[in-house]
Structure formats: C-alpha cells, structure tokens
Amino acid sequence: MKAAVLGAGSWGTTVAKILADAGSDVVVWARRDSVAANISQRHVNPDYIGQARLPARVSATTDAAAAISGAELVFLAVPSQTLRGNLAGWTPHLASGATMVSLMKGIELGTSKRMSEVIIETAGVAVDRVAVVSGPNLAGEILAEQPTATVVACADMDRATEVQNALTTPYFRPYTNDDVVGCELGGAVKNVIALAYGVATAMGLGDNLKATLITRGLAETARLGQALGADPLTFAGLAGLGDLVGTCSSPLSRNRTFGEHLGRGETLEEAQKATRQTAEGVKSCLAIRDLAHAHGVEVPITEQVERVCHEGLDPRQALRTLMSRDTKAE
Numbered sequence: 001m002k003a004a005v006l007g008a009g010s011w012g013t014t015v016a017k018i019l020a021d022a023g024s025d026v027v028v029w030a031r032r033d034s035v036a037a038n039i040s041q042r043h044v045n046p047d048y049i050g051q052a053r054l055p056a057r058v059s060a061t062t063d064a065a066a067a068i069s070g071a072e073l074v075f076l077a078v079p080s081q082t083l084r085g086n087l088a089g090w091t092p093h094l095a096s097g098a099t100m101v102s103l104m105k106g107i108e109l110g111t112s113k114r115m116s117e118v119i120i121e122t123a124g125v126a127v128d129r130v131a132v133v134s135g136p137n138l139a140g141e142i143l144a145e146q147p148t149a150t151v152v153a154c155a156d157m158d159r160a161t162e163v164q165n166a167l168t169t170p171y172f173r174p175y176t177n178d179d180v181v182g183c184e185l186g187g188a189v190k191n192v193i194a195l196a197y198g199v200a201t202a203m204g205l206g207d208n209l210k211a212t213l214i215t216r217g218l219a220e221t222a223r224l225g226q227a228l229g230a231d232p233l234t235f236a237g238l239a240g241l242g243d244l245v246g247t248c249s250s251p252l253s254r255n256r257t258f259g260e261h262l263g264r265g266e267t268l269e270e271a272q273k274a275t276r277q278t279a280e281g282v283k284s285c286l287a288i289r290d291l292a293h294a295h296g297v298e299v300p301i302t303e304q305v306e307r308v309c310h311e312g313l314d315p316r317q318a319l320r321t322l323m324s325r326d327t328k329a330e
C-alpha cells in the first residue's frame with residue numbers, strides 16, 4: 001500500500017512513521033527542501049521530531065503531485081487554517097477513489113467548518129471518502145513508541161477499517177467509529193480547553209479547578225456536538241474525554257503550553273513568539289464560539305479563552321466571570 005502524508009510537521013512525520021511501521025510505503029510532502037532532504041536522505045526531521053529516526057520506507061518530497069500520485073490513502077497534516085488553500089493545489093493530483101484522512105484538530109475561521117467539510121467542499125470528494133483520525137495522540141510519546149489508542153471515523157466503515165489496518169502497530173491501536181462530527185469536534189474543542197487548563201496551571205490554580213475545567217469543558221463540547229448531530233457517547237470516548245485529559249495533563253501539549261504563557265501575563269504576540277509550533281485552539285476558539293452562537297449553544301469556557309487570547313482580557317477576570325455565572329442544575 002502507498003500512503004501520502006501532506007505536511008511534515010510533528011504529527012505528519014509521526015503518522016508517517018506509524019504507517020511505515022505498519023507496512024506501507026510512505027511519501028511525505030514537505031514545504032521546505034531541507035525538511036524533505038533530511039527525511040529522505042538521513043531519515044530524520046530535527047525541526048519537529050528531535051533526534052528520532054524514521055523507518056527507511058518513509059521518503060519525502062516538496063513535489064505534492066509526486067507525493068500524491070498512486071497513493072490509496074492521503075493523510076492531511078497541515079495547520080487547519082491553511083488547508084483550504086493547500087487543497088486547491090493538491091486536488092488535481094488526487095487519484096479517484098483515494099481515501100482522504102484528516103489528521104487535523106481545528107475549525108476554519110470565517111466559515112466555522114470542520115476539516116472534513118473543507119476537504120469535501122474544496123476537493124469535491126464524496127462524504128464517504130473522507131476519514132478523520134483523532135484521539136489522545138501526543139506526537140512526542142508516539143515517536144518513542146509509547147503505546148496509545150485512537151479513533152478512525154468515517155461514514156464508510158470499509159474505509160474506516162482500511163485506515164485502521166494501515167495504522168495498527170504494537171504501539172498504536174485505532175478503533176473505528178462512524179461519528180465523524182463528534183470525533184472532529186472533540187479534537188478541536190479540547191485544544192481550546194487545553195489553553196484554559198494551561199492558563200490555570202500558570203496561575204497556580206488547584207487541581208479541583210483543573211478537574212472542573214476538564215469536566216465543564218467536556219460538557220460544552222458535548223452540548224455543541226449534540227446540536228450539530230454528533231452522538232453524545234463519542235465524547236465519553238478516546239476522541240472526547242481521552243484526548244481532552246491527555247492534552248490537558250501533558251506538558252508536551254502545545255495548546256496547554258501556549259495557555260501557560262498567557263497565564264503568566266504574556267500577550268498573544270509574546271506567547272506566539274515563545275512557542276513555534278501549531279497551537280490550533282488559538283484560532284479555533286473564534287470559529288468554535290461563532291459556530292456555537294449560530295446554533296444557540298452556550299460555550300462559556302471557549303468564550304473566555306477567546307477573550308483572553310484575542311481581546312486582551314486578564315485571565316483573573318475570565319475566571320471571575322466563569323465563577324459568577326448564574327447557578328444552575330448540572
């Protein structure tokens with residue numbers, strides 16, 4: 001089986017390793033010549049995965065057509081806000097029938113669309129050709145082959161099973177699910193809650209509050225998910241609670257780390273300068289807030305994260321606002 005991974009950041013490179021370890025030949029598309037050369041010639045990608053070595057079955061190119069050509073599975077691992085623009089260039093090279101697999105955990109600014117919706121719209125593919133992979137999957141741990149599980153969601157269960165098989169290794173255990181909406185929403189909203197968790201961590205707030213953020217964060221994710229047609233049970237699974245707990249509790253999380261910078265009183269620009277890699281929640285909080293408002297759903301934590309990130313609100317005021325909302329039944 002030939003697989004393409006479009007995006008050579010920390011997650012694209014890690015998934016390339018998983019696919020190769022599971023038996024596929026993998027071609028990664030990288031934006032930069034130096035990244036492609038490092039992967040193809042030295043089997044490393046120091047910009048994103050430190051000293052970890054990649055299997056010989058992984059090569060890379062900056063030529064997207066060459067990466068995509070003949071690939072039965074095409075994995076997408078670029079920042080969510082650039083996907084639409086990237087796809088415009090990639091779509092002409094896609095083989096008819098190839099399965100498109102989103103590895104991304106964001107919501108598009110301006111349209112509030114999920115990544116699978118952007119793929120369907122921009123690449124003009126049928127809904128059953130698009131799968132999503134989401135779960136507690138911090139790249140740094142997986143590179144070290146520390147075991148974890150994930151979810152492969154697709155409307156077409158045969159395709160979900162095909163992707164599941166392509167990703168199954170002794171250290172990576174995918175489950176299938178047909179709830180694409182729930183899995184994508186779980187992955188995107190947890191990044192916003194992880195920002196809040198990071199803020200709370202840096203402010204020295206207690207474990208009770210952190211547990212409350214996770215629990216009430218999951219409640220607002222499930223509320224929004226239900227309004228969008230997701231299965232509420234998905235949020236109790238790996239793509240919901242699993243990813244939320246994994247991300248919030250790990251210092252490896254870029255979103256939590258970004259939140260810690262904000263919680264220390266840094267501005268958005270200062271936090272962006274201090275952290276290099278993609279922290280999807282920073283932009284997605286705007287799109288998720290808009291999506292929730294369009295469906296009449298309350299997302300109080302997301303709203304406060306948006307105000308701290310983009311309106312310069314003092315995190316202490318954000319906490320006071322959350323704690324003084326009208327009391328209600330759980």
Ligand SMILES: NC(=O)C1=CN([C@@H]2O[C@H](COP(=O)(O)OP(=O)(O)OC[C@H]3O[C@@H](n4cnc5c(N)ncnc54)[C@H](OP(=O)(O)O)[C@@H]3O)[C@@H](O)[C@H]2O)C=CC1
Pocket residue numbers: 007008009010011012013030031032035047048077078079080082086103104105106137138139140276277278280
């Ligand atoms: N890292 C993780 O542990 C996990 C990440 N994810 C999700 O995977 C997605 C990708 O994240 P991740 O790999 O971690 O991000 P990184 O920041 O590690 O890498 C981003 C990649 O996208 C490329 N890129 C940046 N801007 C553009 C652009 N305008 N057009 C095309 N390519 C671009 C970068 O290239 P360059 O190096 O040239 O800038 C780089 O290859 C995100 O949605 C994230 O939430 C999901 C699960 C786990």
Ligand SMILES: O=C(CO)COP(=O)(O)O
Pocket residue numbers: 105135136137138139191194243246247252253254255256278279280
């Ligand atoms: O999605 C992830 C783990 O499942 C990665 O989280 P961060 O993007 O916050 O590092």
